Amino acid sequence: MENDRGLPLEDLPGLGARLRERRLSSRLTLEAAAARVGLSPAHLSRLETAKRQPSLPVLLGLSRAYGVPVETLLLGAEAPGAPSPVVRGSAGPSGPGTADEGLAGGWTYRPAGSPGRAMQALRVHIPARVQDEVVRVHPGEEWLYVLHGRLLLTLDREEYRLEPGDAAHFDSMRPHRLASIDRPGVDLLFLHTLLQSPTADLFPH
Numbered sequence: 320m321e322n323d324r325g326l327p328l329e330d331l332p333g334l335g336a337r338l339r340e341r342r343l344s345s346r347l348t349l350e351a352a353a354a355r356v357g358l359s360p361a362h363l364s365r366l367e368t369a370k371r372q373p374s375l376p377v378l379l380g381l382s383r384a385y386g387v388p389v390e391t392l393l394l395g396a397e398a399p400g401a402p403s404p405v406v407r408g409s410a411g412p413s414g415p416g417t418a419d420e421g422l423a424g425g426w427t428y429r430p431a432g433s434p435g436r437a438m439q440a441l442r443v444h445i446p447a448r449v450q451d452e453v454v455r456v457h458p459g460e461e462w463l464y465v466l467h468g469r470l471l472l473t474l475d476r477e478e479y480r481l482e483p484g485d486a487a488h489f490d491s492m493r494p495h496r497l498a499s500i501d502r503p504g505v506d507l508l509f510l511h512t513l514l515q516s517p518t519a520d521l522f523p524h
Contacts, residue, residue, distance in 0.1 A: 335369035337395055341385040342367070356380035375426045375443070376455050379511065383457065388439055390430045431508060439511055445470075445497060446504040455495055459512035462488040463497075468505030471498045 342352045353363040356377060365371040373381065375389075382389045432440030463470075463486065470481040473496040474489055480500065481487060489495065491511070499505040 333395060334372065334393065335367045337392055338363075338373075338381065339367040341381070341387060341392065345385045347384070352381075352384055355384040375428060379455075380457065382439075383459075388430075389428070389441065393428065432510075441509045441511075443507045443509045444504055445499045445507070447499045447502040455491070456493070457491050459491045460488070461491045461495070461512075462486065462510040464508040466506040466508060468503075469500040470505045470507065471500050472496075473498075 342349070345352070347355075349360045349363055349367075353360045356363075357380070358366075358377070362371070366373050366377075378389050378392055382392055385392075426446075427444040429442040430440070431442045432438070463472075465481045465483050465485050467483055469483075470485075472479045472481055472487055474493050479487065497507075
């Protein structure tokens with residue numbers, strides 16, 4: 320079985336069970352949780368039963384809906400006690416699919432901050448062959464910094480081409496989309512706020 324972008328299910332073992340557990344912990348029905356992230360109940364059910372895997376935008380929406388960091392959904396990571404303020408770059412291998420990474424919708428993701436914070440920090444790789452066609456709108460703010468490669472950032476109807484060293488900071492209620500311009504892709508530092516509110520949804524636009 321594969322996800323919507325063609326990734327094998329083995330890339331995210333146990334994800335479906337974690338999604339269902341978090342939904343139940345949040346006391347949300349399948350219909351209510353699906354509505355918060357702009358999915359059909361049937362699609363969310365397929366995610367929870369591991370028949371499909373979510374893209375990173377859907378994971379961000381589910382993390383906001385359930386009030387947990389993305390890494391908790393991807394990796395099942397719970398930090399006991401007070402988290403360390405330092406996240407070492409040498410904490411684990413850097414290759415795709417390693418223990419401290421997740422794969423979603425073709426994007427490679429690594430935590431770059433402590434879990435349980437209102438602001439979530441990620442290291443993200445967007446491969447050139449996988450373009451995110453979903454334009455997202457949700458409460459909060461996003462900040463990103465291009466490490467390697469070139470990024471095409473679409474805000475509202477305007478397109479911005481970002482080179483290494485460029486950054487962008489924007490209100491995520493503005494319709495936005497991220498895509499890599501060149502091969503082999505683009506590497507980002509990515510910060511987003513984790514908001515819990517009745518409107519903290521991820522809406523396709």
